[in-house]
Amino acid sequence: MASITRQAPNMTSDELDWRQKSFCKDWDFKKKGDPWHPASESEIAARPGKNLCWSCPAREACLADALAHNEKHGIRGGFTATERSRYRK
Structure with a gap:
């Protein structure tokens, strides 16, 4: 099985500031899985990731970055990709 390495893009200090919060x-993806990329965007599948987002500082x-x-x-700022598409201009 191939290994996936996540690498952050080059970011300004402002972008780093919000990501640090x-x-x-510090999510342990190996132990807890990835709630921000559920198998589907159904409300039930997306709920764990959305719940974590809604309480995140x-x-x-x-959301603005996404x-x-x-x-x-994925889920960003408490919204699925489909939900975010409604806000794009």
Whole structure:
């Protein structure tokens, strides 16, 4: 099975600031899985990731970043990709 390495893009200090406050920053994906990329976008499948996002201090900045970069996958800022697509211009 191939290994996936996540690498953060080059970021400004403002972008780093909100990411340092995010709940997902120190998430143990090996032990807890990835609630931000559920198998489907159904409400039941997305609920764990959305619940974590809604209590995260970086939620608004994360959502703004996802919208600004047209992120088409995963739960960001408490919204699925489909939900975020309604807010794109």
